Amino acid sequence: MIFTVFKKELRDTLRDRRTVMMMIVIPTLVFPLIMSVFMSVSESFQKAAAEKKVKIGLVSNQAGSLEADLLKVPDALGKKEFIPFTDTLALVKAIRSDSIQVGIYIPNNAEQLKKAMKPIAVTVFHDGTDLGMKDRADAYLSYIQENWKKQRYSELKIDEAKVTPLVMNYSNVASSKEMIGKLAGGFLPYLFIAFGFMGCMFPAIDLFTGEKERSTIETLLTTPVPRWKILFGKMGVVVLSGLLAATFNLLGIYLSIEVLDIVKDPIVLQAIKDILSPAFIVMLYALLCPLIIFFAGIMIPIAVRAKSFKEAQSIISPLNLLIILPAMVGFFPGIELNEVTALIPVVNIVLATKELIAGTLEWHLVAISFGVMVLLAVTAILFSYRKFENENNVIS
Amino acid sequence: MIQVSNLSKSFSLNRQQKKELGTTQNAVLAVDNISFECMPGRVHALLGPNGAGKTTTLRMLSTIFKPSKGSILINNIDAVANPQEARRHIGFLTGSAGLYARLTPNELISYFGELYSVSKNDIELRKKRLYDLLDMHDFQNKRIGKLSTGMKQKVSICRTMIHDPQVVIFDEPTSGLDVITAENIIQLIRDCKNQGKTVIFSSHIMGEVDLLCDDITIIHKGKVLYNDTMEAFRAQQQAPNLTAEFIRIVHDQKPELA
Numbered sequence: 001m002i003f004t005v006f007k008k009e010l011r012d013t014l015r016d017r018r019t020v021m022m023m024i025v026i027p028t029l030v031f032p033l034i035m036s037v038f039m040s041v042s043e044s045f046q047k048a049a050a051e052k053k054v055k056i057g058l059v060s061n062q063a064g065s066l067e068a069d070l071l072k073v074p075d076a077l078g079k080k081e082f083i084p085f086t087d088t089l090a091l092v093k094a095i096r097s098d099s100i101q102v103g104i105y106i107p108n109n110a111e112q113l114k115k116a117m118k119p120i121a122v123t124v125f126h127d128g129t130d131l132g133m134k135d136r137a138d139a140y141l142s143y144i145q146e147n148w149k150k151q152r153y154s155e156l157k158i159d160e161a162k163v164t165p166l167v168m169n170y171s172n173v174a175s176s177k178e179m180i181g182k183l184a185g186g187f188l189p190y191l192f193i194a195f196g197f198m199g200c201m202f203p204a205i206d207l208f209t210g211e212k213e214r215s216t217i218e219t220l221l222t223t224p225v226p227r228w229k230i231l232f233g234k235m236g237v238v239v240l241s242g243l244l245a246a247t248f249n250l251l252g253i254y255l256s257i258e259v260l261d262i263v264k265d266p267i268v269l270q271a272i273k274d275i276l277s278p279a280f281i282v283m284l285y286a287l288l289c290p291l292i293i294f295f296a297g298i299m300i301p302i303a304v305r306a307k308s309f310k311e312a313q314s315i316i317s318p319l320n321l322l323i324i325l326p327a328m329v330g331f332f333p334g335i336e337l338n339e340v341t342a343l344i345p346v347v348n349i350v351l352a353t354k355e356l357i358a359g360t361l362e363w364h365l366v367a368i369s370f371g372v373m374v375l376l377a378v379t380a381i382l383f384s385y386r387k388f389e390n391e392n393n394v395i396s
Numbered sequence: 397m398i399q400v401s402n403l404s405k406s407f408s409l410n411r412q413q414k415k416e417l418g419t420t421q422n423a424v425l426a427v428d429n430i431s432f433e434c435m436p437g438r439v440h441a442l443l444g445p446n447g448a449g450k451t452t453t454l455r456m457l458s459t460i461f462k463p464s465k466g467s468i469l470i471n472n473i474d475a476v477a478n479p480q481e482a483r484r485h486i487g488f489l490t491g492s493a494g495l496y497a498r499l500t501p502n503e504l505i506s507y508f509g510e511l512y513s514v515s516k517n518d519i520e521l522r523k524k525r526l527y528d529l530l531d532m533h534d535f536q537n538k539r540i541g542k543l544s545t546g547m548k549q550k551v552s553i554c555r556t557m558i559h560d561p562q563v564v565i566f567d568e569p570t571s572g573l574d575v576i577t578a579e580n581i582i583q584l585i586r587d588c589k590n591q592g593k594t595v596i597f598s599s600h601i602m603g604e605v606d607l608l609c610d611d612i613t614i615i616h617k618g619k620v621l622y623n624d625t626m627e628a629f630r631a632q633q634q635a636p637n638l639t640a641e642f643i644r645i646v647h648d649q650k651p652e653l654a
Contacts, residue, residue, distance in 0.1 A: 001511065004507070008499075008503075008507045011499070011503070015498040015499075214496075214497070215490075215492050215494040216495065218455075218460060218490065221459075222483055223508065223511040224481070224484045225511050391460065391462065392407065392408075395460060395461070
């Protein structure tokens with residue numbers, strides 16, 4: 001009978017446009033859409049920034065070699081146009097009014113200092129809110145700095161290697177998989193939890209509060225099916241909806257990687273593909289199942305008690321925040337799964353998933369996390385059962 | 397048959413409900429120690445003004461509500477101790493009950509047939525018979541949400557009768573229906589009676605009661621005011637018509653008017 005109720009509720013749910021939107025359409029499309037918009041916007045901004053001709057105000061009282069070299073900086077480092085200024089006050093005013101983007105002040109004795117092989121203190125004026133402009137000026141001046149250094153080494157007959165006592169080589173011992181897992185691994189469980197919750201919400205309200213509102217529950221309760229079987233059949237659909245929403249979200253991420261080509265680095269791309277192995281997906285679902293049952297178990301008593309769809313939605317929606325906030329713990333690189341964090345619901349699943357992605361999972365901690373979530377899921381089911389058994393809650 | 401003995405039902409009140417009802421009591425007694433019997437092949441009317449306790453009584457008979465006190469026997473099955481078994485014998489139809497709008501009549505009726513453990517073969521046979529009887533073939537595969545009120549009522553009848561119940565409970569079944577649609581229900585009640593089923597129904601329409609009923613129970617404020625056959629009711633009648641007689645009984649028995 002549980003399966004009979006489940007089949008009917010699933011059919012009914014899949015015919016509800018609002019639920020299908022929340023369960024399939026949005027989770028599948030949200031990531032590719034956000035990524036494609038983000039990528040096209042970011043690419044167009046980068047292109048525009050690279051092509052932008054930066055107007056540079058120059059305060060200099062002589063036509064020295066620094067001024068001449070600045071004019072010779074290749075356009076490959078960004079197009080530019082130099083505009084002479086007589087004083088720094090006018091220069092600052094022009095930057096503020098955005099008629100120029102950067103100002104460079106070259107001291108009067110620059111040429112003498114260069115000849116004396118002494119450092120020239122060049123001042124760069126910029127607007128900190130105009131991102132990228134300081135970097136442009138820095139790139140031009142660094143280009144000159146490198147050329148002049150080489151000239152000086154040559155003039156002084158110094159071997160550059162002799163004045164370079166240390167050459168640093170960095171070798172990352174963490175695998176790409178670990179890097180992704182530890183640094184970005186929080187993203188995946190966060191999305192799973194957020195969409196799992198969203199996926200459960202509408203079916204939970206529709207199958208319980210909706211039945212009350214539409215007065216269909218009364219006829220269902222006059223059938224010889226025990227209430228716990230009706231509850232389990234309905235709960236099965238709520239849990240499945242949550243898992244489907246999370247799955248379609250995963251599919252959306254996969255499509256973004258495959259179709260939109262968002263990951264350019266082939267090593268990282270291979271690492272992501274290695275992570276998304278069947279064994280990983282099975283393990284991920286094993287961790288998520290009790291969590292989604294727990295979500296269903298906290299939503300159902302609210303939906304059973306609520307008198308209207310609006311009332312149920314107004315109570316369940318803020319709960320989303322309570323779930324999302326602990327799920328965000330996964331974004332902080334320092335927090336790891338240990339004997340304490342394994343006891344905190346939601347946080348434990350997020351951290352366990354991170355460790356799972358990184359391949360650094362400690363099984364006893366997974367067992368604790370899983371045990372905590374199973375215990376909570378069972379408690380939530382019992383609580384739902386008590387509420388559903390209460391005739392005052394079920395019949396309005 | 398239905399045997400109701402010393403049946404009571406009280407509902408506990410939460411703070412908001414107490415405020416709404418303007419009472420300090422923790423519970424309200426909706427049905428107070430009522431007893432009556434409904435016999436097979438007879439139609440029993442349960443009458444009373446709004447808030448008398450009719451729906452609560454019928455909900456207890458259909459095992460949706462558990463009585464606070466008393467007993468209910470449905471075809472000799474103790475419906476309080478063994479509600480699931482009793483439900484197999486009951487068909488319940490209310491005027492206010494909704495239908496699953498996203499299912500088709502075919503899907504809905506099969507679903508309820510399965511819930512009553514009717515075999516697939518029997519479901520198909522009974523569906524065909526009921527569709528013929530109610531002229532439902534044209535809309536059996538349309539979504540219920542797109543059907544007219546009359547069509548929906550026919551679907552409700554099918555749902556109620558798919559497991560061929562021996563006891564049929566109707567709670568204001570014609571409420572809000574046009575005369576043509578209401579006639580389907582009246583015909584169904586007649587058919588149930590002719591087939592020897594036990595029928596109990598509540599209604600505010602005295603014409604229907606006069607037309608259909610063999611026995612009558614009037615309740616008011618949760619208590620039985622009158623319980624006898626329609627024949628006896630007519631014989632003792634003091635007012636010029638049934639409606640006036642019903643009002644007279646309710647008014648005479650009102651403690652505050654007595």
